[in-house]
Amino acid sequence: MKILSISGILPIPELISSNDFVFQTHKTHRTYFPNDEIVIIRPTQYKTNIKKILTRTTDFDRLGDNPLLHIEGFSVHIFPFFSSRRARDIHSLLASSIYLLNKKRIENLIEEFRPDIVHAQYIFPDGLFAYWIKKKYGIPYVVTTHNELFYFNWPISNRIATKILRSASSILPINYRNFNYFRSKGFSQTCILPLGFNKSF
Numbered sequence: 001m002k003i004l005s006i007s008g009i010l011p012i013p014e015l016i017s018s019n020d021f022v023f024q025t026h027k028t029h030r031t032y033f034p035n036d037e038i039v040i041i042r043p044t045q046y047k048t049n050i051k052k053i054l055t056r057t058t059d060f061d062r063l064g065d066n067p068l069l070h071i072e073g074f075s076v077h078i079f080p081f082f083s084s085r086r087a088r089d090i091h092s093l094l095a096s097s098i099y100l101l102n103k104k105r106i107e108n109l110i111e112e113f114r115p116d117i118v119h120a121q122y123i124f125p126d127g128l129f130a131y132w133i134k135k136k137y138g139i140p141y142v143v144t145t146h147n148e149l150f151y152f153n154w155p156i157s158n159r160i161a162t163k164i165l166r167s168a169s170s171i172l173p174i175n176y177r178n179f180n181y182f183r184s185k186g187f188s189q190t191c192i193l194p195l196g197f198n199k200s201f
Helices: 021-032 050-054 059-063 088-094 103-113 123-137 149-153 155-167 176-184
Strands: 002-006 037-047 068-071 074-083 117-120 141-145 170-173
Touching (some): 002 021, 002 103, 103 123, 123 155, 149 176
Parallel strands (some): 002 037, 002 117, 037 074
Antiparallel strands (some): 068 074
16 A cells, blocks of 8 residues: 655654654664555745744755755655645635645656545645545545644634545544544544554553
């Protein structure tokens, strides 16, 4: 199986700190399924923080001209997008820029890698990107949701998030609160799976 992983939480050593459970999950997956291939897309924000833009300290600036990295045995493709995370409705609209800004790159990646499934790590922008990939290329996707219920409190982000989750083959919340909420919204494809690499998870 070929898995295209989209993860906005992926750490980039010495540049972007984050929880490394994505690498841990993928490495554990490879021990059980050594013939599977995993390629990672790391969405990286063009932030709307004026100070960071002027001082060139956004995550994207810190990465420099490195659209493809090799980290812990994985190919990691850096895909920029526009973000305004605190303004939920605006952020949900801007998140589509990850597809619009990277059309040619995703076309080349899909043609070269030919993934069987896409795994999105967040609803925005990861899940929205997976949604566009499915719409364009017919590749199914699953979404791991984190603490993102706030998107359902705003009219535009609620509408887009609902569309993303309804189109997903599976929704994998990280806790029972999210599980119960998604079930209450009629997302019958919601299930809880442990991360599986560490007893603390």
